[in-house]
Ligand SMILES: NC(=O)C1=CN([C@@H]2O[C@H](COP(=O)(O)OP(=O)(O)OC[C@H]3O[C@@H](n4cnc5c(N)ncnc54)[C@H](O)[C@@H]3O)[C@@H](O)[C@H]2O)[C@H](O)CC1
């Protein structure tokens with residue numbers, strides 16, 4: 029059985045395949061497993077309707093000939109369009125076993141894209157690109173085998189400007205990075221993994237596993253469940269929102285430190301205090317700190333951040349705290365740290381920590397090492413990274429999350445999980461992301477950040 033959560037680079041996939049071959053499985057056998065597994069899915073989608081398989085020159089095309097043969101054997105009407113002859117021995121063999129004659133173009137219900145997979149090295153040339161687009165218009169369902177043709181397997185970049193949007197992508201043997209990275213992720217449609225027997229690859233990135241969350245002990249009290257200190261700032265609403273989320277994120281007690289009079293939207297069950305100074309340094313009950321939402325970027329904000337980080341408590345930094353962060357502020361820390369940047373804030377951290385790595389995954393991994401903490405690189409393809417372990421990708425969440433205040437909610441949830449203290453900071457960060465996503469799924473379309481908070485108790489219930 030494949031390791032169902034691992035996400036491989038094209039090179040790691042080749043290495044995994046080579047190990048299987050060295051252990052006695054032939055490439056023909058691997059292609060047969062891949063093609064048969066994919067054909068099972070195509071068979072169900074086609075439901076007896078006409079299928080067109082577009083075959084390229086490499087082994088992705090080879091998979092296509094296996095699919096065409098298996099479908100024909102099962103009585104499905106199938107045609108093959110092959111703009112390039114097979115170039116690998118195993119693909120030539122697969123074409124021979126199919127035994128049919130390709131057509132120049134075709135119409136039908138289901139288009140199966142076996143033009144290129146992990147071997148694509150440059151944009152589709154004009155004729156191949158035109159053919160792919162024309163065929164996509166001539167069908168109603170679009171299935172990509174291994175990867176949609178025209179994307180880079182490792183970066184998720186689209187190598188051609190316009191590509192079809194697929195209904196289903198069948199990953200062969202293991203997920204590739206592009207299955208979970210934008211912009212490619214957006215054209216994949218549903219994703220399914222076809223098992224071909226690939227073993228776990230050491231050091232591979234993974235998909236975050238759905239967690240089981242903590243339930244308070246029978247004898248729990250509010251402090252035992254974790255006291256979270258939220259540090260307010262110049263724009264007080266953001267701290268209130270993060271605190272409201274944190275109150276439903278597992279912690280037993282959330283205290284917002286703010287010297288603003290008349291804070292907006294403070295529920296009666298949120299405790300508000302003034303200056304955090306003495307408490308953070310002296311109150312042993314404080315299990316974690318959140319700083320950044322609404323903090324502001326003034327000199328005063330900088331010195332508050334510096335002081336809070338020097339307290340060496342488990343800390344989540346978000347928003348303005350990420351822009352103000354300097355390497356010296358982290359020098360004497362040993363407590364867990366979680367940073368939650370969006371793309372712009374990630375750039376700011378990259379500048380502060382002198383990281384010029386252009387590849388996003390590499391950059392996130394490198395920065396997690398540099399800060400010696402957990403980095404949650406937020407976006408439509410959120411990555412969570414921590415030193416000395418492979419990064420994980422969070423499953424896609426509703427795009428309605430692209431609204432003001434949802435970042436404050438996420439920071440509050442992660443900080444709340446950190447305050448609970450039942451897991452590592454790496455896992456607490458993932459738990460927060462899962463809660464956030466689940467609440468978004470439940471909040472329906474066009475929700476506001478407050479609407480998201482309202483769904484948190486039910487979302488928590490989904491992980492018990
Ligand atoms: N890895 C496995 O365990 C298995 C993978 N299978 C399938 O094989 C492909 C990868 O096959 P490969 O032959 O390496 O690559 P492709 O088929 O994607 O194509 C490479 C082929 O195309 C040429 N090429 C690259 N870019 C272009 C371009 N823009 N225009 C024209 N030609 C291009 C390149 O020179 C090569 O000749 C993987 O995705 C799976 O689908 C097997 O089924 C077995 C198991």
Ligand SMILES: [K+]
Pocket residue numbers: 088141142143144145172173174175176177
């Ligand atoms: K393909």
